[in-house]
Amino acid sequence: METLERIVAEHPFAKGLKDRDVKLMVGCASNVRFDAGETIFREGEEAKQFYLLRQGRVALEMFAAPRGPITIMTLEDGEVLGWSWLFPPYRWKFDARALELTRAIALDAECLRNKCEQDHDLGYELLKRFALMIEQRLQATRFQLLNVYA
């Protein structure tokens, strides 16, 4: 049987985390699945979780009338979905929709924020990972803006 602890520990996000930090995270974690086409969250809703993706593909979309939904990027297994849970007012900036059957570990935002406030070592480890992720996405967005294949 795969335990939640092992699944979290083996996710690339947790690479290099101490066992105690993984255990603290697991206290806020649950297994979730989304069918193809299912909405995971919508822009403006409260960001109550973030997700460690284990399988499948998720589209981050923005709805821009009259063009309809525009896919900003997709995320797959091994990647992390969502950082709006970290920053007030904790609201999603995009829609997220599963493009295929998607399995993930959901981490409860309030539970984890409280643990990070009480345990700054855990908070620092998590923030380092999110900062790196945000840097990578910013870099990718700049690259995308260059429209290099035009």
Place this chain on the structure above:
Amino acid sequence: MPSAHPMVPLPCSVRRIQRETHDTFSVELSPGHEFPFVAGQFNMLYWFGVGEVAISISGDPTKPGRLTHTIRSVGSVTQGLQKLKPGDVLGVRGPFGKGWPVETAAGGDLMFVAGGVGLAPLRPAIYYVLANRKRYGRVVLLYGARTPADILYKQELERWRARFDLQVHVTVDHGTGGWQGRVGVVTSLISKPDFDPGSTTVMICGPEVMMRFTEAELEKRELPPQNIYISVERNMKCALGLCGHCQFGPTFICKDGPVFPYESLRRFLAIREV
């Protein structure tokens, strides 16, 4: 047999034209006899009365009876070439230049990273590796295009994706038209495959900015820069290292390249005036 003298074009008739995307097409030529080349080399294609352009060979080096080029129409000559039809005759000079290091890469893992029409100059190396598959470890192709409509060789990519001995990851910068695949820049694919950085050779072909971003991402994954090779394009005229049109720093793209170890060009890629 290539052309008898490097300045004299060999007349080759067009056997087949394959439309790849809205602005890109492949031309299969009949050289009349074998036309051996190594993956990564290019020819000068001369359309009589219109002009001459450097185009990489995009066909299979293990089948030297067929000579294929994939061309994106961007200007006067390449737009003219778009009007080619079977039976027309093109002048071919070549093959020129140094190719991909497919031999020195044998024994280790291989990663191909292509952006846009950059898949065309890499395709012969992929054919070569697949024809000699046992000599390589893990083989990965990462390909990024602007939109789903700009993806080259769609059917072939599907066939390659179905193989168990080749990992193929495709992404587009802008997902349009009901695309269900990956959306994101090509560098975001680098975290997908499992590879051993120390024994992996990476061959990159695409716009120069894309190759710089890719190299930076590989460096983060601790891939030794000396394992990275890129193919560079510059305005070309003689293709023999005589005229100086394609000079890049101290090198001539036509005879020292177009494939170079990244390390040998890193300094010059950062100089805007070069």
